[in-house]
Amino acid sequence: MQTNPKRIFLYLKLDAKSFMRGKTGPFFLIVFPIMLILLFGSIFGSSAASSKTPLVVQNLDPGNVTWDIVNNINQTGLFSVDIIAPNVNISTYIARNSIDSALQIPANFSANFANGVISLTYYSNPSNQIAAALGQTLSNEIAQSYNSNLTGSKNVLLVSKPVLEKFTKTIDYYIPGFIGFTILSGVFALIYQVPNYRQKKIFRQLSFVGLTKSEWLAASVIFFTISTFISDIILVGIGYSVFGANISLTVQSVLLSALVIFLGMISFLAIGLLAGLLTKEENSASLIGNVIFYPLLFLSGVFFPISDMPAFLQVVSEFLPLTYFIKTLDDLILFNNIQATVLPIIIMAVLAVFLFVVASFIATKKERI
Amino acid sequence: MPETVIKISDLRKSYGNFEAVKGISFEIFRGEIFSILGHNGAGKTTTLEIIEGQRNRTSGNVEILGLDPETGRTEIIKHLGILPQDFNFLELINCGEAIDFYIKAMGAKDTVDGILNRVDLLDKKRSLIKDLSGGEKHKLGLGLALVNDPEILFLDEPTTGLDPVARRSVWKVIEKLRGSGKSIVLTTHYLEEAQRLADRVCIMDRGRITITGTPDEIIQKYGRGSVLRLSLDKPDMEAFLRLEIPYRRTGDYVEIDVPSMEQFFLLIDTFKAASITVNNLTLTRDTLEDIFIELMGGIADEP
Ligand SMILES: Nc1ncnc2c1ncn2[C@@H]1O[C@H](COP(=O)(O)OP(=O)(O)O)[C@@H](O)[C@H]1O
Numbered sequence: 298m299q300t301n302p303k304r305i306f307l308y309l310k311l312d313a314k315s316f317m318r319g320k321t322g323p324f325f326l327i328v329f330p331i332m333l334i335l336l337f338g339s340i341f342g343s344s345a346a347s348s349k350t351p352l353v354v355q356n357l358d359p360g361n362v363t364w365d366i367v368n369n370i371n372q373t374g375l376f377s378v379d380i381i382a383p384n385v386n387i388s389t390y391i392a393r394n395s396i397d398s399a400l401q402i403p404a405n406f407s408a409n410f411a412n413g414v415i416s417l418t419y420y421s422n423p424s425n426q427i428a429a430a431l432g433q434t435l436s437n438e439i440a441q442s443y444n445s446n447l448t449g450s451k452n453v454l455l456v457s458k459p460v461l462e463k464f465t466k467t468i469d470y471y472i473p474g475f476i477g478f479t480i481l482s483g484v485f486a487l488i489y490q491v492p493n494y495r496q497k498k499i500f501r502q503l504s505f506v507g508l509t510k511s512e513w514l515a516a517s518v519i520f521f522t523i524s525t526f527i528s529d530i531i532l533v534g535i536g537y538s539v540f541g542a543n544i545s546l547t548v549q550s551v552l553l554s555a556l557v558i559f560l561g562m563i564s565f566l567a568i569g570l571l572a573g574l575l576t577k578e579e580n581s582a583s584l585i586g587n588v589i590f591y592p593l594l595f596l597s598g599v600f601f602p603i604s605d606m607p608a609f610l611q612v613v614s615e616f617l618p619l620t621y622f623i624k625t626l627d628d629l630i631l632f633n634n635i636q637a638t639v640l641p642i643i644i645m646a647v648l649a650v651f652l653f654v655v656a657s658f659i660a661t662k663k664e665r666i
Numbered sequence: 667m668p669e670t671v672i673k674i675s676d677l678r679k680s681y682g683n684f685e686a687v688k689g690i691s692f693e694i695f696r697g698e699i700f701s702i703l704g705h706n707g708a709g710k711t712t713t714l715e716i717i718e719g720q721r722n723r724t725s726g727n728v729e730i731l732g733l734d735p736e737t738g739r740t741e742i743i744k745h746l747g748i749l750p751q752d753f754n755f756l757e758l759i760n761c762g763e764a765i766d767f768y769i770k771a772m773g774a775k776d777t778v779d780g781i782l783n784r785v786d787l788l789d790k791k792r793s794l795i796k797d798l799s800g801g802e803k804h805k806l807g808l809g810l811a812l813v814n815d816p817e818i819l820f821l822d823e824p825t826t827g828l829d830p831v832a833r834r835s836v837w838k839v840i841e842k843l844r845g846s847g848k849s850i851v852l853t854t855h856y857l858e859e860a861q862r863l864a865d866r867v868c869i870m871d872r873g874r875i876t877i878t879g880t881p882d883e884i885i886q887k888y889g890r891g892s893v894l895r896l897s898l899d900k901p902d903m904e905a906f907l908r909l910e911i912p913y914r915r916t917g918d919y920v921e922i923d924v925p926s927m928e929q930f931f932l933l934i935d936t937f938k939a940a941s942i943t944v945n946n947l948t949l950t951r952d953t954l955e956d957i958f959i960e961l962m963g964g965i966a967d968e969p
């Protein structure tokens with residue numbers, strides 16, 4: 298039978314009405330994203346508030362000359378300096394206090410300085426692009442200030458070290474995770490509906506007006522695409538306008554993010570559809586849905602950063618697809634690092650197409666109406 | 667000769683090793699109400715679904731509106747109205763919206779109110795399907811089945827599970843369709859329903875059709891005729907016994923089989939001649955129900 302756009306549209310209308318009249322639909326579509334962003338937003342606020350980047354400085358060299366360097370840093374006006382004692386383990390300190398950038402003056406600093414080299418170690422959080430970039434700025438500034446002094450020109454040797462990625466206390470970092478949550482919710486798009494419709498013979502009832510399974514699936518995909526985008530627009534909109542989230546919203550990053558969201562939603566919708574097709578009852582489908590949903594929710598970096606998890610769970614997270622959707626969204630809307638997203642997006646597209654083709658084949662061909 | 671719209675011969679259907687329909691044959695004519703009467707599991711739904719093209723048969727011939735339902739399903743379905751057993755639709759849609767969806771999706775001419783009116787549901791236009799009573803839900807299903815103005819209407823147990831009032835209100839809707847030119851195939855396990863609504867009835871039992879005919883024909887052919895029931899005072903009873911008429915006693919009553927009306931008047935004359943006074947006289951005719959119970963009860967022992 299020919300696919301008929303009019304029937305798709307008519308069913309879409311029914312489906313949307315059912316969804317909005319349901320108990321959970323509107324809650325997950327609108328209320329829940331608002332709650333998430335308001336809750337986390339009011340706890341953590343925005344990074345845009347302070348223009349000076351906090352910089353932890355630890356001086357391991359008791360030599361005279363070393364304190365000049367701290368003065369120099371202060372003069373740049375880019376940092377608010379926080380000095381810690383030499384006996385503190387700097388890595389632990391950084392992790393505990395969610396620091397994104399730290400400068401360590403090594404024990405042999407004075408000796409190197411005498412030889413015309415300024416050697417420094419710079420720790421930065423790799424997921425904080427500003428902190429990472431500031432390392433270079435910092436070394437340039439230091440070199441410049443010494444070279445314009447009377448002490449003669451010096452080479453600046455800056456050793457950069459990444460610090461453990463840590464909960465950065467800003468709302469920005471939650472936005473990709475929350476979008477990941479809306480993508481993951483695609484699991485539930487059809488997982489209950491399929492066994493329910495089959496049990497109540499609603500597919501057959503719909504077939505009396507000529508509505509095919511393909512048309513039903515097309516309408517469902519359109520519906521969940523629209524509703525996922527509505528949730529995400531609300532999320533980003535509130536994060537941006539109310540909490541001033543510092544996110545990159547260029548035409549490119551927005552379009553690519555929309556693509557990632559769509560591919561993710563389709564993948565999870567297809568997984569849920571498969572689960573619904575392969576189970577007999579709503580209850581077992583519900584169980585499968587939750588078994589998929591909760592581990593992914595907690596292990597893919599939606600609420601907690603992956604680096605905070607025990608090492609073996611970090612390994613597990615590398616095998617979870619949602620991790621990559623969220624990472625790619627990080628690259629797109631936090632770091633504006635578009636190059637890094639090309640390959641992941643291609644892989645996601647392949648995954649989404651594969652899952653959707655398999656699920657829709659089983660839904661439309663194998664199962665009788 | 668009335669026009670045949672459905673013709674079935676030696677239809678069989680097996681589910682695995684189990685043969686649910688064991689070689690049945692019948693014809694249904696245009697404009698008639700044909701009822702398949704049988705207990706649960708008799709094979710009524712299976713038969714209906716095969717005719718509608720919802721299910722494939724194992725063997726035999728089925729012709730509906732001149733086509734084979736297995737190959738012509740997409741064409742045939744346009745001319746059918748189907749109220750399935752256990753009708754359901756999206757729970758959170760209201761009656762008006764459901765009918766509107768049907769009308770628009772099928773490009774039908776009817777209006778929402780027109781359909782609601784035909785099934786006496788105008789006052790439920792804005793009620794969600796989940797809030798409908800059993801009878802209202804069946805009437806909505808019937809309304810949806812009428813949207814495309816079908817030539818043949820299949821009603822699979824439209825009143826099962828309904829209370830007597832709801833059942834009567836569904837009957838009223840079905841009765842309004844009589845004479846509309848639509849053929850109606852109705853399954854039921856209520857005798858009263860078949861007797862009241864159907865022009866012709868077939869009785870189906872465990873995959874076989876045992877009897878087909880109009881309710882009157884069946885009663886005439888398989889019934890015991892009529893029964894005269896009366897009570898007699900003691901002296902009259904003695905006079906009655908002297909007449910040596912075959913009878914049965916049930917409690918205080920005497921029951922006499924009367925195969926025909928002549929027989930009845932003859933009896934009355936005999937009583938008069940013998941000066942017997944009879945009390946509480948009733949004449950009852952077998953109903954389809956009596957026959958059904960008798961036949962089904964009789965067959966029940968068969969392996
Ligand atoms: N899909 C099926 N698979 C196996 N057995 C079935 C199936 N559908 C019906 N049956 C069996 O076939 C018999 C006839 O069922 P059905 O046609 O529904 O009877 P009715 O409608 O008269 O109650 C029953 O014994 C039932 O259990």
Ligand SMILES: [Mg+2]
Binds near residue numbers: 707710711712751823
């Ligand atoms: Mg049945």
